[in-house]
Amino acid sequence: MQFELKTTDAQSKARAGIITTDHGKIETPIFMPVGTVGTVKGVHQTELKNEINPDIILGNTYHLYLRPTTSILEQAGGLHKFMNWDRNMLTDSGGYQVYSLSARRKIQEEGVKFKSHIDGSYHVFTPEKVMEIQRTIGADIIMAFDECTPYPCDYNYAKRSMHLTHRWLKRCVTHLEKVPSKYGYSQALFPIVQGSTYKDLRKQSAEFIASVGANGNAIGGLSVGEPADKMYEITDIVTDILPKDKPRYLMGVGTPINILENIALGVDMFDCVMPTRNARNGMLFTAHGTINIKNKKWENDFSPIDEMNITYVDTTYSKAYLRHLFIAKELLGKQIASIHNLGFYLWLVRTARKHILAGDFMEWKSKMINQMDKRL
Template identity: 40%
Template sequence: MQFEVLAKCHTTRARVSRMRLAHGVTMLPTFMPVATQAAIKGLTPQQVEALGVNLILNNTYHLNLRPGIEVLKQAGGAHKFQGWNHNLLTDSGGFQLVSLSKFTKITEEGALFASPFDGEPTMLTPEESISIQHAIGADIIMQLDDVVSSLTVGPRVEEAMWRTVRWLDRCIEFHQKSGKDTVQNLFAIVQGGLEPDLRDKCLDEMIARRDKVAGYAIGGLSGGEEKDIFWRMIKQCADKLPDDRPRYSMGIGFAEDLLVCVALGVDMADCVFPTRTARFGVALTSKGPLNLRLGKHAKDMRPIEEGCPCPTCSSGMTRALLNHTATLETAAAHAITQHNLVFQARIMGGAREAIIDGTFPQYLKQFFANYFGDAGYPEWCVNALRSVGVDLLEDRPDAKVISGDGAKWEYSDAA
């Protein structure tokens, strides 16, 4: 990996970087769509490529179960298997320790899974996780971490943090002995729950191994914790992680979350949100999500968003058509998925341009004003951006500030 910081915001911690991997250059900050089982649901690799995406995520746990490593080896790796000629990141399978916890038993050796498909027991060790990712052939691979829910409290959080450090050492050793460390880039994952002291200890341990890893991920968040705690954990980690390594916040997909994280110093993010919500008829726009299944859109002949260059909007497809087909045809889900991925790419691309131009604080103010309008800013966003020198209320002192999550959704047919 070649990683170079090209520009920094003079107010916030945001930056623009160039990350050169075996399958091309990816400009950061960026959002990575999730192709869990070697496919983004509803789209071909060629369609994804045409949207301007050049870095996606595959899921190690699922690919190991189906189609299996032997099939991937026969295909020549996941790039060839899925017809994807651009950059690829694989997670380690650690997140499934939480999402499939009823099938899992954690020991120092690794995680013992019962397959949700056939009940067969499978031991995923740090070494096996790296071995699977070697077979997949991803450009960026993740260490196996001991993941606990972000709502977990007590000694289990510290146990998981220290085990994650020990498992990183095992991942590093196996990766280096394999000889794959020259072509595949290993990222460490910072854990520690919602406890600042544990996060600090984990950060110290991970940074001490900086010469053995290519980048860092911030894990264990976006699991239902309060947003005001979420951003503080992100900031704590991003402030301390080295400047010469990419910083990846795992599981981040809402527009407001992405831009706050970029302002705090995050370079990469991934989430199933834009593709999953598309399958429920929800389109992402600069004024907030649109639930195209609502009756209010049945006679609306506008595109999802005026001026959007995505294939859906630029082809003349209307909200009325998408409303009509959203519950009848899979084509609507495909069309909204394309739009949503372009939306994510546009807000991150806009952030990169603004950082380079020296206008990132203004970009944030304009985006949040358009996105939330008169509904009011989420208090956590206001607090997070103030912590890096951007006051959303400076130009809109009378704007409402709402406590809690504050995510904006379209729930009813009301105008």
């Protein structure tokens, strides 16, 4: 994997770059649609490629390990072939699921014993096993195994957890060297900065992660309930330390405003389930605010979803039609809303890139945040 930094904004830390893997180029900043179990929920691969058109999507190690299982994925030739996706892919490590399954898991030095949410069966994730699983899944970018701490989090727990994540990283790196990639293309390992919301721990973790010299680096443990200003404060500290010549990935973030603020702080890569999850509940993101499409006010509004007629994807539907689909409980409504929201997120980061390259990013960002920070 290679990363070329094209430019850095003069008034912020916003960056425009290009990541190149064996599956092609990724223009940054980038938003990665989340394809948890080998599908971006509710979106056909044809629509994903031709309408939303992302350079990269994300898969989930924990979920794919449980279903369809690594045995099926290996027989298929990896997740790319299994789901008919010929572009870039990133898999997370399962660390966030460790965090979210707090009632079903036990963390020890060796790894994590957890209970499947599907059938209650017991499984163990170690750093070594997670590397093997991700080799089998076959993503272009894979994540080191980490522990994602909750918010709020006791300082001493956060410190112990951070050091555990660092020790696990060493084991990931060592084991990955012993396990070759399976499908004829390379995989890049990203380690993850932890340390909760404690500045000294985040600095220490960022310095350790930077010293590993990986192809790229991630910031984990944010967007877990902490205030937005605390997220920005921690991100600002960490991006000052992480190498400038490597891509930076802020995991699980977030709202459109979160994304623009963190782009300004030097983050290059984002993922979040919000655009598709909110879409299925009838919440639409636009450049001029959010819309609850189920509200009666849209019943006879035949204008496009975005009031200023910005088209994020090829097909435009009226608010009235989309509301009708939701009220009638037609599955097409959730599908259209998902495509719209993902199209908007990709439009947002791509337009941000254009303004970074043009040199007027901060002026555009301020205008966009004012526009988006309202309900229509």
